[in-house]
Structure formats: structure tokens, C-alpha cells
Amino acid sequence: MSTDFYELLEVARDASPEQIKRAYRKLARELHPDKNPGNKEAEERFKQVSRAYEVLSDAESRARYDQFGEAGISGNGAGAGDPFAGGFGDIINAFFGGGSPFGASSAPAGPPRGQDLEVVVDVPFEEAVFGSEREVRVRTAVRCDECDGSGAARGTSVQTCPTCSGS
Known part of the structure; x- marks a missing residue:
């Protein structure tokens, strides 16, 4: 069953991004598990509302959702099977921390090493929807064993040009 x-x-x-944020905040306050302890229906609806906000608050995800529906955004974030597979902790973290609509980010400065690499891969729509595996080779810079990244020959030192000071 697909949910709009x-x-x-x-x-x-x-709706504007501001209207979406306002609606999300209102519903999140009403449905939050701390406000409805033991109410599985409210908890499930809270998860759905959080997922909807996650998609509609991001311009790129929203455009894919508008064009392809849930099929256009499955596999984005929590996984292709269950959109809530990321766990309830992820939803709470999104609600109160890192990129939260309420502010207060406790995210570390910068991405972990290697997560800032970006590779563009063309994937047919069917593979994007139903999943597939592909091997992707990424070229990375490796420090030179000869100069250790300084650019100077072994046994010498790097010197700045006295005339132009390296400019």
C-alpha cells in the first residue's frame, strides 16, 4: 500500500518548504512517542510522518518523489525494502540532532574519511527500484614514496623562491 x-x-x-516544516513540527509534537507512550498506532504514524518530512524537506528527494512516487526514493536512506529499517534511533536523531528542524546539531565536524568521495553512476530505473550490485573503482591520490608529497627530491628540502615568494 502506497502512502502519499x-x-x-x-x-x-x-506547499513551500516552510509550510512542510510547520506541518511536520505540529504532527511530530502530537505523535511523538514520549507524548503517546505505548500507543503503537501513534508511533507508526510518527515514523511515517518523519519519513515524509525527510523526503519532502530535501529538494532533490522531493523532486524524485514528485516524479516517481515512493519508487523514486526507495533505496535512499533506510534501504529499498523497509523505509523505516534505519531504526527508531535514526528518527529520534533526525528529530533532535543533525539537521533537525529544531536546530541543535551534535554532528561531528566534517564527514568521516572517505565519505566525501562522490562518484556518478548511471543506473537503469529498474535496478534502482529493485536493487543491484555494481563494482565501482575510485581513483584516489596516493602520497608519493619518493618525495612524501612535498614535491622535492629525496635528500633535499622544499625552498620558497626568494624572488616571487611562491606566487
Whole structure:
């Protein structure tokens, strides 16, 4: 069963990012598990509303969702099977930390080493929807054994030009 993210957030399809954020905050406050302890229905709806906000608050994800529906965004974030497979902790973290609509980010400065690499891979729509595996080779810079990255020959030192000071 497919769920319309705009209906979940109770906003129009042409809603502004600010309207989407306001609607999400209102619903998140009403449905939050701390406010509804033991209410599985409210918890499930909270998860759905959080997922809808996650998609609709990001311009790129929203455009894919508008064009392809949930098929256009499955595999983005939590995984292709269950959109909530990331766990309830991820939702709480998104709610109160890192990129939260309420501010207060506790995210570390910068991405972990290697996560800032970006590779563009063309994938047919069917593979994107149903999943596939591909081997991707990424060229990375390796420090030279001869100069240890300084650019100077072994046994010498790097010197700045006295005339131009390296400019």
C-alpha cells in the first residue's frame, strides 16, 4: 500500500518548504512517542510522518518523489525494502540532532574519511527500484614514496623562491 507523503503531512503538493516544516513540527509534537507512550498506532504514524518530512524537506528527494512516487526514493536512506529499517534511533536523531528542524546539531565536524568521495553512476530505473550490485573503482591520490608529497627530491628540502615568494 502506497502512502502519499503530502497527505501524511496534511499539506498541498505545491506547499513551500516552510509550510512542510510547520506541518511536520505540529504532527511530530502530537505523535511523538514520549507524548503517546505505548500507543503503537501513534508511533507508526510518527515514523511515517518523519519519513515524509525527510523526503519532502530535501529538494532533490522531493523532486524524485514528485516524479516517481515512493519508487523514486526507495533505496535512499533506510534501504529499498523497509523505509523505516534505519531504526527508531535514526528518527529520534533526525528529530533532535543533525539537521533537525529544531536546530541543535551534535554532528561531528566534517564527514568521516572517505565519505566525501562522490562518484556518478548511471543506473537503469529498474535496478534502482529493485536493487543491484555494481563494482565501482575510485581513483584516489596516493602520497608519493619518493618525495612524501612535498614535491622535492629525496635528500633535499622544499625552498620558497626568494624572488616571487611562491606566487
